[in-house]
Amino acid sequence: MIETLLDPLNYEFFRHGLIAATLTGGLCGLIGVYIVLRRMSYIGHGLSHAIFGGAVVSAMMGWNFFIGAGAWGFLSALLIQGTARRRNIGADAAIGIITTASFALGVALISKTRSFEQNFESALFGNILGVTPQDLIAIGAVTLVIAVAIFFCYKQLLFATFDPEIAPIYGVPTRWVDAGFALALAATIVVCMNVVGVTLIAAAIVIPPVAARLLTDSFGRLVIISALLGAACGFAGMFVSYYGDIASGPAIILLAAAAFGLIYALTTLRGSRRRLSAGRLLDSPLAGVDVH
Amino acid sequence: MIETAPMTRNGNGTSDAAAAAAASSVLPPPSSVLRPLSPDLRPAVHMQTVSASYGAADVFSDVTLEIAEGEFAGLIGPSGAGKTSLLKAMLGSMPHVAGAVTVNGAPVNPGVPPAGVGYVPQIETVDWSFPVTVEDVVMMGRLRRMGPLPWPNREDRRAVDQMLERLGLAGLARRHIRELSGGQQQRVFLARALIGEPRLLILDEPTASVDVKTRDDILHLLAELNRQGITVVMTTHELNAVAAHLPFVVCVNGGIVAQGSPLDVFTAPILSRTFGSEMRVVRDEETGGLLVAEAGRHGPFAEPAFHHAHLHAEGIAHERSGLGLTPEPPASGQGHRHDHPDARTRETAPALSSVAD
Numbered sequence: 001m002i003e004t005l006l007d008p009l010n011y012e013f014f015r016h017g018l019i020a021a022t023l024t025g026g027l028c029g030l031i032g033v034y035i036v037l038r039r040m041s042y043i044g045h046g047l048s049h050a051i052f053g054g055a056v057v058s059a060m061m062g063w064n065f066f067i068g069a070g071a072w073g074f075l076s077a078l079l080i081q082g083t084a085r086r087r088n089i090g091a092d093a094a095i096g097i098i099t100t101a102s103f104a105l106g107v108a109l110i111s112k113t114r115s116f117e118q119n120f121e122s123a124l125f126g127n128i129l130g131v132t133p134q135d136l137i138a139i140g141a142v143t144l145v146i147a148v149a150i151f152f153c154y155k156q157l158l159f160a161t162f163d164p165e166i167a168p169i170y171g172v173p174t175r176w177v178d179a180g181f182a183l184a185l186a187a188t189i190v191v192c193m194n195v196v197g198v199t200l201i202a203a204a205i206v207i208p209p210v211a212a213r214l215l216t217d218s219f220g221r222l223v224i225i226s227a228l229l230g231a232a233c234g235f236a237g238m239f240v241s242y243y244g245d246i247a248s249g250p251a252i253i254l255l256a257a258a259a260f261g262l263i264y265a266l267t268t269l270r271g272s273r274r275r276l277s278a279g280r281l282l283d284s285p286l287a288g289v290d291v292h
Numbered sequence: 293m294i295e296t297a298p299m300t301r302n303g304n305g306t307s308d309a310a311a312a313a314a315a316s317s318v319l320p321p322p323s324s325v326l327r328p329l330s331p332d333l334r335p336a337v338h339m340q341t342v343s344a345s346y347g348a349a350d351v352f353s354d355v356t357l358e359i360a361e362g363e364f365a366g367l368i369g370p371s372g373a374g375k376t377s378l379l380k381a382m383l384g385s386m387p388h389v390a391g392a393v394t395v396n397g398a399p400v401n402p403g404v405p406p407a408g409v410g411y412v413p414q415i416e417t418v419d420w421s422f423p424v425t426v427e428d429v430v431m432m433g434r435l436r437r438m439g440p441l442p443w444p445n446r447e448d449r450r451a452v453d454q455m456l457e458r459l460g461l462a463g464l465a466r467r468h469i470r471e472l473s474g475g476q477q478q479r480v481f482l483a484r485a486l487i488g489e490p491r492l493l494i495l496d497e498p499t500a501s502v503d504v505k506t507r508d509d510i511l512h513l514l515a516e517l518n519r520q521g522i523t524v525v526m527t528t529h530e531l532n533a534v535a536a537h538l539p540f541v542v543c544v545n546g547g548i549v550a551q552g553s554p555l556d557v558f559t560a561p562i563l564s565r566t567f568g569s570e571m572r573v574v575r576d577e578e579t580g581g582l583l584v585a586e587a588g589r590h591g592p593f594a595e596p597a598f599h600h601a602h603l604h605a606e607g608i609a610h611e612r613s614g615l616g617l618t619p620e621p622p623a624s625g626q627g628h629r630h631d632h633p634d635a636r637t638r639e640t641a642p643a644l645s646s647v648a649d
Contacts, residue, residue, distance in 0.1 A: 155435055158424070158428070166413050169405045169411050217423050219423045
């Protein structure tokens with residue numbers, strides 16, 4: 001049994017993919033907490049599409065993919081935040097405008113110039129089995145930097161997420177926090193594109209924190225559970241992908257969705273039991289009798 | 293005995309707008325009704341010809357206001373009058389402000405919060421499903437004093453525990469904020485503001501959406517804090533239950549309409565101009581209590597059903613006793629006439645200062 005499980009680890013491409021999937025799963029789960037609590041779940045989906053436009057432009061101009069697409073994503077996130085500050089434009093509308101325009105630009109450039117050598121299919125749907133050592137370094141560096149930043153800015157991020165209008169009054173530089181967060185989100189999406197792909201990255205960002213939220217009311221525990229759940233889904237999803245002979249991106253996301261479904265069912269069942277026992281207590285002959 | 297001051301009402305029912313316009317015509321311009329601050333008092337808040345806007349839309353204009361250190365002041369006015377924006381201008385969180393704002397002796401610039409200020413927002417704006425405990429929320433107010441690590445140290449925890457105990461929230465540190473009662477929730481945000489040891493406490497509608505007992509508890513608490521030396525500035529739309537018991541009231545409607553003690557500013561013309569609607573003021577001679585009501589067609593003072601005033605007047609003494617206010621007997625020779633022609637002579641000032649008792 002264990003030998004069977006360890007069998008795919010004999011392949012270098014699988015080892016690279018496993019490390020990449022675990023790190024990106026944890027990273028998406030970590031940053032996803034802030035995305036979900038800011039009620040900007042759609043931004044992961046939108047920004048990944050915007051970055052696709054940046055990836056196409058980077059390829060055309062011969063720029064480094066990580067730098068070109070990352071800068072494009074960062075600017076897109078700043079534009080979304082700036083546009084959403086206008087009182088008559090909601091965050092969802094700002095995301096819809098900026099990210100779809102950027103995605104459309106990428107598609108237009110591809111259709112205009114059909115001589116691309118880059119495999120944009122892997123950008124759209126992920127190609128974890130093609131993860132290179134360079135990709136691993138980029139994923140590891142981004143994960144480390146973001147984890148350290150969240151560790152030291154935990155209190156400021158918590159306040160800015162919970163009460164963004166009041167936080168500046170208590171000394172939280174929310175504009176800088178928002179800008180840093182936009183940069184972190186863009187970097188996360190850029191390094192995760194090869195793993196889960198543009199079309200599935202939103203799920204990797206949203207599912208772990210939403211599932212973890214069902215398990216805890218503590219913000220600190222939520223961050224930890226979400227990151228661990230994301231990493232676990234990435235790790236286990238790679239084996240599902242290998243043995244199920246399905247693409248790794250969908251395997252990871254389907255596993256995360258299944259975990260969410262299981263947690264949802266268990267917490268609903270637990271809630272029903274509590275309500276039931278509370279109802280039985282009320283119906284009992286001892287209801288209202290002080291037994292102390 | 294009930295005494296009425298029906299400033300602008302006429303027998304055939306003047307319209308609200310006409311009443312407000314009439315009221316304006318008998319009042320001096322706003323700038324001249326501002327009280328001069330005694331030279332021995334230092335201002336906690338000083339605003340000199342301040343205007344503020346959101347883009348092209350002006351929220352308030354030409355505001356000149358001084359609130360002394362140790363004051364307990366209430367800003368009253370209708371929705372959209374600019375009360376919250378006035379608070380935001382004091383806090384440096386209004387984006388477009390013209391004029392000079394000084395808080396605790398230091399100038400306030402947009403985007404730069406003043407030192408020594410605690411702020412309690414309207415709790416209606418809070419996301420109650422957010423995963424934070426009582427301790428998490430109160431700890432936010434201590435952010436400037438905490439170290440770089442994500443978790444609080446022993447001193448931070450002790451400070452939070454002491455603050456929670458002081459506000460009657462001991463034992464609730466680990467509870468989720470959603471699990472508390474309305475009064476407890478309000479006190480959690482008060483604790484967040486107080487843990488930074490502010491000299492000036494600013495509260496936006498702290499008594500909105502709470503029951504009568506909780507409202508009275510909150511006012512007691514604020515009065516106690518004020519007695520300990522903290523300047524308190526709060527907005528409220530509750531004229532009878534809250535503003536009438538404050539020592540100092542500022543009437544706001546796109547600017548300062550009037551300011552002073554409730555006895556000075558709770559007059560039909562001033563309130564009519566503040567609220568843009570015909571208002572009527574009733575005073576109970578025995579308790580010194582004030583009752584304000586809309587005098588429009590559907591208000592409790594709508595003719596001929598004036599008996600409502602009697603019913604409400606019964607409640608004044610009750611509410612005042614609920615706040616711990618002991619009406620003082622009339623002090624002869626200390627009365628003064630109102631600055632409008634129809635106002636009755638007030639022979640006594642109610643024990644407004646005893647809010648802090």
